[in-house]
Amino acid sequence: EPEVTQTPSHQVTQMGQEVILxxxxxxxxxxxxxxxxxxxxxxxxxxxxxxxxISEKSEIFDDQFSVERPDGSNFTLKIRSTKLxxxxxxxxxxxxxxxxxxxxxxxxxxxxx
Amino acid sequence: xxxxxxxxxxxxxxxxxxxxxYCNYSTTSDRLxxxxxxxxxxxxxxxxxxxxxxxxxxxxxxxxxxxxxxLSTLHITAAVHDLSATYFCAVTQSxxxxxxxxxxxxxxxxxxx
Numbered sequence: 001e002p003e004v005t006q007t008p009s010h011q012v013t014q015m016g017q018e019v020i021l022x023x024x025x026x027x028x029x030x031x032x033x034x035x036x037x038x039x040x041x042x043x044x045x046x047x048x049x050x051x052x053x054i055s056e057k058s059e060i061f062d063d064q065f066s067v068e069r070p071d072g073s074n075f076t077l078k079i080r081s082t083k084l085x086x087x088x089x090x091x092x093x094x095x096x097x098x099x100x101x102x103x104x105x106x107x108x109x110x111x112x113x
Numbered sequence: 114x115x116x117x118x119x120x121x122x123x124x125x126x127x128x129x130x131x132x133x134x135y136c137n138y139s140t141t142s143d144r145l146x147x148x149x150x151x152x153x154x155x156x157x158x159x160x161x162x163x164x165x166x167x168x169x170x171x172x173x174x175x176x177x178x179x180x181x182x183x184l185s186t187l188h189i190t191a192a193v194h195d196l197s198a199t200y201f202c203a204v205t206q207s208x209x210x211x212x213x214x215x216x217x218x219x220x221x222x223x224x225x226x
Contacts, residue, residue: 031211042218043156043201048211055211091155098212101146106155 006092006105013112016081021108023075023092032075033093033102034067036060043091049075082112115140117204119217127225129191134220136185136202145185146214147176148201156201197224
């Protein structure tokens with residue numbers, strides 16, 4: 001069964017460093033999302049992406065964050081200069097169209113030290 | 114702004130007992146999901162509820178939706194230890210050409226033998 005795959009599963013980075021989190025959606029997915037979950041808290045929406053454009057972003061998704069789908073397969077989330085408070089689990093999700101259920105990847109645990 | 118609240122936040126119950134988790138949301142939404150999350154893991158989709166009065170059951174879990182009251186319930190029947198996890202409800206709004214999920218605070222369920 002096709003899966004949404006995220007790499008790496010765990011990344012440790014120093015404060016101020018750039019990180020890129022990668023997601024390989026299921027091949028027929030067109031809508032893509034990133035969510036964040038700080039340890040012990042709820043899942044929060046970061047950004048949605050369709051047709052190579054951001055369709056919506058939350059207030060969390062500030063200028064330090066960017067997304068792209070450079071090669072038509074990988075969907076990436078970049079954090080330019082990480083802060084301690086960026087430590088969280090980051091989930092990628094994808095769906096075939098706007099009104100269907102999105103499938104989640106297994107997540108990337110980002111630890112900023 | 115859509116707000117989603119769950120209660121209780123923590124629930125400790127004995128095996129064999131029944132209990133209900135409640136999910137309230139503040140504005141009209143398109144659909145409601147229930148997810149299960151084990152520690153350090155991704156979100157496992159349990160149910161999607163589309164319309165008023167919808168009821169779905171899988172094993173010892175049953176979910177229902179009352180769109181007029183903006184309330185969904187997740188009922189656990191004769192709990193077993195394997196059901197210990199955190200349960201999230203999430204609602205969608207199809208704005209901005211996407212279907213982002215707004216999650217509830219989560220209910221951490223612990224089943225005691």
